[in-house]
Amino acid sequence: MSSYKNKLFLTYESNTQLLPFIRLLANQIIHIIYIDLLKIHINKAYQEEKNYLISTLFGDYLGINYEIVFGEDKDYTITLGNQSITIGNHLFISEDVPYLTTDNVPSKVNFTDYQKLADNLPILYGTEKFNITDNSIFIDSDIFAACFFMLTRWEEVIDKDKDAHNRSKAKNSVAFKAGFIERPIVDEFVDLIWECLVKLNYKGKRKKQEFEFIHTHDVDQIEKWSSAQAVAKTVAGDILKRNSLQLAKANLRQSKATSKGIINDPYDTFEELMDLSDKIGVKSHFFFLHEGNHELDNAYEWNHPLFLKAISNIQERGHLIGLHPSYNSSINSHLLSKEKLALKRIIKEEPTIGRQHYLRFTVPETWQIWEDNEMLWDSSMYYSEQLGFRCGTCRDFPVFNVITRKQLSLRELPLSVMDSTFFEKIENGETESVYSEIKSCIELIQKHKGKFVLLWHTNYLNLAVFERHKALYLKVLDLL
Ligand SMILES: [Zn+2]
Numbered sequence: 001m002s003s004y005k006n007k008l009f010l011t012y013e014s015n016t017q018l019l020p021f022i023r024l025l026a027n028q029i030i031h032i033i034y035i036d037l038l039k040i041h042i043n044k045a046y047q048e049e050k051n052y053l054i055s056t057l058f059g060d061y062l063g064i065n066y067e068i069v070f071g072e073d074k075d076y077t078i079t080l081g082n083q084s085i086t087i088g089n090h091l092f093i094s095e096d097v098p099y100l101t102t103d104n105v106p107s108k109v110n111f112t113d114y115q116k117l118a119d120n121l122p123i124l125y126g127t128e129k130f131n132i133t134d135n136s137i138f139i140d141s142d143i144f145a146a147c148f149f150m151l152t153r154w155e156e157v158i159d160k161d162k163d164a165h166n167r168s169k170a171k172n173s174v175a176f177k178a179g180f181i182e183r184p185i186v187d188e189f190v191d192l193i194w195e196c197l198v199k200l201n202y203k204g205k206r207k208k209q210e211f212e213f214i215h216t217h218d219v220d221q222i223e224k225w226s227s228a229q230a231v232a233k234t235v236a237g238d239i240l241k242r243n244s245l246q247l248a249k250a251n252l253r254q255s256k257a258t259s260k261g262i263i264n265d266p267y268d269t270f271e272e273l274m275d276l277s278d279k280i281g282v283k284s285h286f287f288f289l290h291e292g293n294h295e296l297d298n299a300y301e302w303n304h305p306l307f308l309k310a311i312s313n314i315q316e317r318g319h320l321i322g323l324h325p326s327y328n329s330s331i332n333s334h335l336l337s338k339e340k341l342a343l344k345r346i347i348k349e350e351p352t353i354g355r356q357h358y359l360r361f362t363v364p365e366t367w368q369i370w371e372d373n374e375m376l377w378d379s380s381m382y383y384s385e386q387l388g389f390r391c392g393t394c395r396d397f398p399v400f401n402v403i404t405r406k407q408l409s410l411r412e413l414p415l416s417v418m419d420s421t422f423f424e425k426i427e428n429g430e431t432e433s434v435y436s437e438i439k440s441c442i443e444l445i446q447k448h449k450g451k452f453v454l455l456w457h458t459n460y461l462n463l464a465v466f467e468r469h470k471a472l473y474l475k476v477l478d479l480l
Contacts, residue, residue, distance in 0.1 A: 038066040038197075041077040046092035046099075048405045053148050055407075056397055061190045063207025064197075076144055083135040083200040085193075090125035091145035100402060105155050109178035114139065117195040121188060122180050124149055137196050143189040150175070150186050150392030153381070154402045156363040165358050170383035173390070181388035182441070187395070187448045209395070209449035213480045214413065215277050216285040216379060218324050218355060221459045222300040222307050224267045225255040242465075250464035266462035270310040273458065274319050280480055284319045286310070286458070287354045290339040292326025296358065302342060311346060321347050322354035323375075330360040333369040340373055352376040355415070355455070359384050364401040371399070371408040379453055382415035387441060390414060394450030416441060417476075418455040419469065431472050438476050452480070 040054055047070060058066045076087040091099055111120045112128040121141070129140035149155065156168040163169050175181040194206055225231055231252070238248035257263045264271075270286065277284040288307070291298050300307060314321055323343055329336040343351045352375050356366060361380045370378050381390045391397070396413040400406070422434045445452045456473055460466050 038064065038202075039069050039079045040066055041069045041071055041073045041079065042089065043072060043074055043093065044070045045095045048407075049092055049148060049400070050144075052398070052400045052407045053144050053151075056151065057144075057147060057190055057193065060397060061187075061207070061395075062194060064204050078197075080197070080200055080202055085137045085196045085200065086139070087144060088126040088129075088140040088142050089144070090142040091148075100154060100158060102158055105158070106149075106174050106178075109174065109180075112141065114192060114195075117199065118188065118192040121192065122146070122178055122185060124174065132199070135200065137199065139192075139196075143192065147186045147189055147392070148400075151397055152400045152402050153363045153391060157402060165360055166362070167358070167360060167384065168363075170386035170388065170390075173383070175388070175390075175392065176383075176386065181383075181386060181390075182444075184389045184392060184394040184444065184448055184450060186391070186393040186397075187450065191448075211446045211449050212451045213280070213282050214285065214379075214451050214453040215273075215282050216287065216355065216415075216453060216455050217273055217458045218357070218455060219286055219288045219310075219458045220299055220324070220357070221267050222304055222310070223265050224459070224463065225258045225265055231255045247464055254464065264462075265306065267459040268306050268310070269458050269461045270313055272461070273456075274314070274317050276474075276477060277319065278317075280477060282480075284314075285322055285353065286314055286319065287322040287324035288343060289324040289357055290326050290342060292328065292339075292357070293335065294327035297326040297328075302346060308346075315347065320353070321351065323351045324354055324357050327357050327360060330356050330366045330369070331362055333372055336369055337373050340375075350374075354378065356380040359415075359418075364399075364403055367399045367408060367410060367412070368401055368404070371401075371410045375410060377411040377413045379413045379415050379455075381412055382418060382455075384418065385421060387417055387421055387437060389416075394445045394448050394452070396451060413451060413453060415455055416445060416451075416453045419457055419460050419473070422472075423469075426468050426472065431468055435472055435475060439479060442476075442479055 038058070040058070042050055051068065054066065054068055058064055074093065075089045078085040078087070091104065106124040109122045109124060110128060111122050112130070113119050114121065114130055115132060123141040124146040125142035126140045129138070131138040155174060159168060159172050161169065161172055170176045170181065173181065175185070234251050235248045238244050238251060254263070254266060258265050273284050288302075289297065289299060291301065311321065321343070323340055325336045325339055329339060340351055354375070355378065359380050359382060366380070367378065377396060383390055391412060391414045393414060394416065396411045399408045399410045399412050401408060417438055425431075425434050442452050454476070461470050461473070
C-alpha cells in the first residue's frame, strides 16, 4: 500500500499550489479504499444468497463499503486491517445440502446477550458461544442465516398450513412461537454488526436513517348508501343481527343526510384523510381495488363518479395513488397486469406501488408477479391477525426469490399496523390496550429510525359502527 501511496503523491509533485489539498484528498481516498474497506470472507456455497444478504445488510441497511471474498473459510470472517469479526455459518455450508426443508426451520430458539453490544437476541442457527478480545470478536449465532430466514420468508414456502384465504398464519411462524414477532429482529442484528465494527475501531460512517410515517389506505369500497336496498339491508342487520336500535337510527339519519347532499357518503373519506395527512405533513397513499374475478372483489366499478372524483382530487392535492390488486391476482400475473393497465389509463401514469387485497400473498410467487409487472414496492407483508414484524424489519428492503435464487428490483415495505387486526378487541371495549400496543410499535420503530406503515381502510371511518375505531385512529395520528 505504501508504494502506491508514494506514486500517487509523486504525480502531483509539480503543482505546488494544489499540493496540500491533493495530499488531503489522496489520503482520504486511500483511507476509504484500504483502511475502512471491510472484507467479508466466506465459503463458495450459495453465493447468490450470500451476495444478496451481504449487500442488503452492509450496503442497503448500513450503507458501508465492503468486498466479498469467496474462499474456503466455513464461517463468515469480516476483516478490517488486522482485526476481525467471525460469525458462525450454520446454514449455507454446502450446496449438496438444500436449505429449503422443514428440518432447517429452527425448532427451538434460545436467546443470548453480547456483553454491551446487544441484549437478548434470538439464536435461530448456531449456538450462544461468544468471545471478544481487543482485535477480534467471535459470534457463533449465524445472524446471516437468521436475517435471510426473516427477510425472504422462506419458512412460508414450506409451511403448507394456510388460513381460509390461503394466507400464512402468524401462529405458525418461528418469530411468533419464539416470542419475537413484535421485534424488528433484523434491524437488531444489523445494530449488533455495527456495534462490533465500532468496537474494532471502524472509522466509516453508517447510513443516516430518519423515522418515517407512511400513511396508507386500501380502497375496498367506495359508496355505502348506494340505494334504498343498501340502507334497508344495513338497518335490518342492525336490528336483527347486531340487536341495536340505536345503530339502526344512526344509519337511517346518515343515509338521509347523504342522499340530500348534506354530508358525504361515509365511504367517501378521501378529502378527510388527505386533510389529516396534510396536518401532520405526510402524503396519503390510496390503493384502489379493481373489479377482479372473485366474490370478495367487485366492490365498485372504475367509472363510478365517486371513484373518478377521488382520483382527480388525490392527483390535484399531490397525494399518491397505487394498486390494490384483486383477490386472485396474488397467483395470477395476467390479472395483475390487466388491473395495472386499467389504472394507468385512468391516472395517466404508471402505478408502481400498492398492496394485495386481503393481504393474500404467496411467497415468493406474488413478489415475482410484482417484479414481472415492473412494480417498485409492495406493502403486503403483515399477518392480518397479528401486529408485528413478519419480515423481522421496520424498513423497506430488496426482495429475494428463494425459488429462482435471484434478487429482484422490487422492494418490500412491510406493513406495521392494520386497522382490522383490532376490530374484535375494539368491539370488546379494549381500545386502551390496543392503543398501547400500537404506541409501543411506533416507539420501537422510532427507536430504529424505521418506517411506520399504517393501513387505515377508507371505509372504516365514518359509519356509526366505527365510532370507537375512528377515535382510536385519531389518537394514533396524534402520536405521529
Ligand atoms: Zn382490500
